[in-house]
Amino acid sequence: MSDTNTAAADNSGPAIAITGMHKWYGDFHVLKDINLTVERGERIVICGPSGSGKSTMIRCINRLEEHQKGSINVSGIELTNDVKNIDTIRREVGMVFQHFNLFPHLTVLQNCTLAPIWVRKMPKAEAEEIAMKYLTRVKIPEQAGKFPGQLSGGQQQRVAIARSLCMNPDIMLFDEPTSALDPEMIKEVLDVMVDLAKEGMTMLCVTHEMGFAKQVADRVIFMDEGEIIEQNEPNEFFDNPQSDRTKLFLSQILGH
Amino acid sequence: MIMDDFLIRALIAGLGVAVVAGPLGCFVVWRRMAYFGAALAHSALFGVALGLLLEISPTLAIVVVCIAVALILVSMQGQRQLAGDTLLGILAHAMLALGLVVTALVDTVRVDLMAYLFGDILAVSDIDLYWIFGGGVLALVALAVIWRPLLAMTVHEELAAVEGVPVARTRLMFMVIIAIVIAVAMKVVGILLIVSLLIIPAAAARPFARTPEAMAILAIVAGCISVVLGLGSSMTWDIPAGPAIVLAAAVLFLVGGLLRKTSRSYEQ
Ligand SMILES: Nc1ncnc2c1ncn2[C@@H]1O[C@H](COP(=O)(O)OP(=O)(O)OP(=O)(O)O)[C@@H](O)[C@H]1O
Ligand SMILES: [Mg+2]
Numbered sequence: 001m002s003d004t005n006t007a008a009a010d011n012s013g014p015a016i017a018i019t020g021m022h023k024w025y026g027d028f029h030v031l032k033d034i035n036l037t038v039e040r041g042e043r044i045v046i047c048g049p050s051g052s053g054k055s056t057m058i059r060c061i062n063r064l065e066e067h068q069k070g071s072i073n074v075s076g077i078e079l080t081n082d083v084k085n086i087d088t089i090r091r092e093v094g095m096v097f098q099h100f101n102l103f104p105h106l107t108v109l110q111n112c113t114l115a116p117i118w119v120r121k122m123p124k125a126e127a128e129e130i131a132m133k134y135l136t137r138v139k140i141p142e143q144a145g146k147f148p149g150q151l152s153g154g155q156q157q158r159v160a161i162a163r164s165l166c167m168n169p170d171i172m173l174f175d176e177p178t179s180a181l182d183p184e185m186i187k188e189v190l191d192v193m194v195d196l197a198k199e200g201m202t203m204l205c206v207t208h209e210m211g212f213a214k215q216v217a218d219r220v221i222f223m224d225e226g227e228i229i230e231q232n233e234p235n236e237f238f239d240n241p242q243s244d245r246t247k248l249f250l251s252q253i254l255g256h
Numbered sequence: 257m258i259m260d261d262f263l264i265r266a267l268i269a270g271l272g273v274a275v276v277a278g279p280l281g282c283f284v285v286w287r288r289m290a291y292f293g294a295a296l297a298h299s300a301l302f303g304v305a306l307g308l309l310l311e312i313s314p315t316l317a318i319v320v321v322c323i324a325v326a327l328i329l330v331s332m333q334g335q336r337q338l339a340g341d342t343l344l345g346i347l348a349h350a351m352l353a354l355g356l357v358v359t360a361l362v363d364t365v366r367v368d369l370m371a372y373l374f375g376d377i378l379a380v381s382d383i384d385l386y387w388i389f390g391g392g393v394l395a396l397v398a399l400a401v402i403w404r405p406l407l408a409m410t411v412h413e414e415l416a417a418v419e420g421v422p423v424a425r426t427r428l429m430f431m432v433i434i435a436i437v438i439a440v441a442m443k444v445v446g447i448l449l450i451v452s453l454l455i456i457p458a459a460a461a462r463p464f465a466r467t468p469e470a471m472a473i474l475a476i477v478a479g480c481i482s483v484v485l486g487l488g489s490s491m492t493w494d495i496p497a498g499p500a501i502v503l504a505a506a507v508l509f510l511v512g513g514l515l516r517k518t519s520r521s522y523e524q
């Protein structure tokens with residue numbers, strides 16, 4: 001879009017625009033000609049077999065991985081080697097990983113305020129106020145003073161979501177946020193994500209929770225071998241899959 | 257007992273090192289970098305040899321060699337051929353062997369190998385003290401500057417990157433700090449025991465600390481107690497001071513662990 005040096009987020013266009021993007025790990029062609037536009041407030045679920053490149057694709061969006069060809073625009077800023085652009089984009093994009101990884105020696109509240117205070121230089125009182133707001137939103141304000149080791153896996157993952165929200169992102173990336181959890185804890189985390197979706201957050205979620213996809217996704221994307229094979233709104237995607245690979249994948253995860 | 261001059265210097269040197277090693281050691285423990293630290297320490301002898309060869313300060317040469325080895329290790333982290341511990345093992349011992357060989361080759365003035373390997377705290381000179389305090393203060397200030405970003409990276413490196421922590425710069429500074437501390441601590445406990453001075457006080461502090469900062473301070477306290485106890489036993493029973501300090505730290509760790517077990521820890 002704009003090629004000025006002043007990397008300022010543009011909130012009028014699409015949230016994310018990926019065109020003709022390729023990525024290699026050495027000789028291994030891991031992402032092939034990815035084209036994807038995500039509108040503001042859109043909720044997207046990405047699924048596909050293990051190794052199909054789902055994580056790699058969303059990790060390219062905040063430059064945890066570098067792409068080699070094509071372009072990625074986030075809020076109108078193109079991802080290049082320009083550190084300033086990367087910084088600006090990372091301010092727009094929050095991420096929740098599969099493993100929650102909270103610091104065991106910091107309380108839940110301190111875990112949430114660490115980055116706002118020390119990276120964003122936010123005053124402590126303000127950071128704590130914001131952290132409490134998001135801990136309330138993920139329904140665990142009463143745990144603020146506890147240490148992560150005293151929380152269940154589901155609670156820890158909700159703290160991870162709150163922690164990410166404290167940085168006030170416009171876009172949230174989730175990489176299988178529930179797949180490391182015991183089954184009885186998955187719902188509490190998904191509920192928090194559903195609330196977030198209802199509030200209009202732009203979300204890209206890699207997940208195999210098809211109930212979640214049906215409930216909140218505007219679009220479901222199926223990836224296989226580094227390509228986007230098919231994308232559709234959830235009902236069409238599940239009831240009327242077009243490609244054989246999608247059918248096979250759906251029969252495997254739904255039909256046991 | 258008469259407080260001899262050399263004893264006072266030894267005490268000051270030991271305490272100086274303990275004050276830096278405590279907080280730094282916490283990160284070595286949190287980030288599981290004990291073997292990384294050992295690899296750097298093992299390379300220090302090559303630094304000594306290089307210093308003799310080029311007729312520059314061995315301490316300076318150690319810092320340079322340690323930083324170089326740290327950079328090599330970091331640049332090889334991405335590779336997938338060798339497991340990390342294998343790589344560290346190879347590099348550590350190859351560097352130690354190289355140090356021994358080169359020392360033997362440049363050995364014109366007869367190098368006291370034992371002093372380098374196990375420390376010679378009772379022979380600390382005024383110049384050594386300047387190095388320890390100069391290096392120590394520098395390392396402490398630098399550590400204070402990167403404390404929070406490093407903490408965030410320790411929790412989750414990618415998350416920290418996503419949240420805007422300058423990961424590469426912070427990591428580089430952390431390695432330079434380790435290199436400096438190894439160079440100045442070598443006089444006290446020697447190449448082979450340096451890592452224990454980093455990790456044992458931190459590990460001893462761990463069960464008692466509820467915040468990272470408290471753990472750093474407790475590690476300093478544990479380190480200082482070990483230095484005093486170690487030097488005391490060295491004087492009393494005429495045993496080598498460096499190993500005595502390390503043993504004292506290990507005893508503290510054990511006693512602390514037992515105490516804590518009876519009153520139950522809050523985390524794993
Ligand atoms: N750092 C790397 N170096 C080389 N190959 C890699 C690297 N990271 C991932 N890969 C490969 O890239 C491919 C895509 O990986 P990716 O993690 O994106 O898959 P995924 O769809 O997220 O799978 P999963 O469902 O198992 O998480 C895999 O074949 C993987 O082995
Ligand atoms: Mg993945």
